[in-house]
Amino acid sequence: MYTDLKGKVVAITGASSGLGKAMAIRFGQEQAKVVVNYYSNEKDAQTVKEEIQKAGGEAVIIQGDVTKEEDVKNIVQTAVKEFGTLDVMINNAGMENPVQSHEMPLKDWNKVINTNLTGAFLGSREAIKYYVENDIQGNVINMSSVHEMIPWPLFVHYAASKGGIKLMTETLALEYAPKRIRVNNIGPGAINTPINAEKFADPVQRKDVESMIPMGYIGEPEEIAAVAVWLASKESSYVTGITLFADGGMTKYPSFQAGRG
Numbered sequence: 001m002y003t004d005l006k007g008k009v010v011a012i013t014g015a016s017s018g019l020g021k022a023m024a025i026r027f028g029q030e031q032a033k034v035v036v037n038y039y040s041n042e043k044d045a046q047t048v049k050e051e052i053q054k055a056g057g058e059a060v061i062i063q064g065d066v067t068k069e070e071d072v073k074n075i076v077q078t079a080v081k082e083f084g085t086l087d088v089m090i091n092n093a094g095m096e097n098p099v100q101s102h103e104m105p106l107k108d109w110n111k112v113i114n115t116n117l118t119g120a121f122l123g124s125r126e127a128i129k130y131y132v133e134n135d136i137q138g139n140v141i142n143m144s145s146v147h148e149m150i151p152w153p154l155f156v157h158y159a160a161s162k163g164g165i166k167l168m169t170e171t172l173a174l175e176y177a178p179k180r181i182r183v184n185n186i187g188p189g190a191i192n193t194p195i196n197a198e199k200f201a202d203p204v205q206r207k208d209v210e211s212m213i214p215m216g217y218i219g220e221p222e223e224i225a226a227v228a229v230w231l232a233s234k235e236s237s238y239v240t241g242i243t244l245f246a247d248g249g250m251t252k253y254p255s256f257q258a259g260r261g
Contacts, residue, residue: 002030002233009083010232011035011075013066013123014093016044018193019143022221023090023228028052028059030229033083036061037075039093058083066093066119076126088139088232089127091120094161096195098154109157116161117168124172128181137180141231142169144185146247166243173241182240186227189247191219214249214257 010027014020016038025048027034034052036059038045045061052059062078064071079086094116099108120142131138147155148162165185173183190209192200200206200218210216227246230236245251255261 002229002235004234005030005032005229005232007031007033008087008232009033009035009079009085010088010090011037011079011086011123011127012090012092013037013064013072013075013119014039016041016048018195019188019191019221019224020090020092021048022225023092024048024059025051025055026222026225026229027232028055028057031056033058035059035075035079035082037064037066037093039063039065066091066122067114069122072119072122072126075123076130080130085134085136086127086130086138087136088141089123090141090143090228090232091123092143093119094143096155096158099157100154101156104157112157113161113164116158117164120165121168124168124183128172128176128183131181132176132179138182139232140169140172140181140183141228142183142185144169144187144243146187146189146245146250148185148187148243149251169243170241177240182236184231184236184240185243186224186231187243187245187247187251188224189213189219189245189250191221191224193221212250212254213247214252214254217248219246219248 010032012020012024015024015036024034036045036048049059049061060082124140142165144165145162147159148166152159169183169185
């Protein structure tokens with residue numbers, strides 16, 4: 001338990017499933033007050049809310065599309081209206097889809113860039129604006145990926161969005177450090193989330209992915225949630241402008257293990 005998180009107000013985008021769901025529930029276990037943003041599945045968001053409440057936290061759900069400016073503003077406003085303030089903003093909503101780069105329709109590029117990068121910018125901007133206007137030493141956590149540094153064929157839009165999040169986060173961290181506003185990234189590797197369920201259910205594909213991970217196993221959403229609560233807590237008070245990779249070593253060139261290369 002991070003005792004300083006008790007009663008803190010945390011807004012999480014894309015929190016009805018996957019990593020967002022795991023983070024929301026973990027913050028509930030820390031007895032935080034959580035704004036659960038969802039895009040389309042109200043039923044799943046309601047379930048997350050109930051799980052948070054069972055764990056000892058408080059929660060409210062709010063529908064919103066992170067590519068729309070007014071919707072993102074409403075997420076921050078909901079936190080303030082329902083719980084009186086905002087302490088931590090987690091920009092988690094994201095998407096991906098494989099397409100050969102030379103055949104990628106512009107609409108596919110725009111959808112991923114707008115969701116992953118522009119959505120994270122809007123969430124960061126609105127949270128920081130609130131922090132500055134209210135003299136709050138707030139906290140922004142963006143969801144990046146190992147693919148902010150590892151190229152990923154068939155996912156040029158996704159890799160570009162995560163590379164953009166890297167420098168966006170570093171820039172915001174530098175700009176607002178004098179105000180003690182912290183901005184960091186989490187960089188997950190291969191995680192057992194619904195978006196990956198079909199791939200990991202195939203033994204051949206699963207083994208292939210595991211071969212890219214020095215620790216030899218696919219991570220669980222709760223392992224990313226553990227990183228999020230640490231970055232949100234006072235235990236990381238001197239940390240800003242980083243990407244904290246939680247990837248089982250995937251970014252450490254596993255093909256060179258055992259002296260190969």
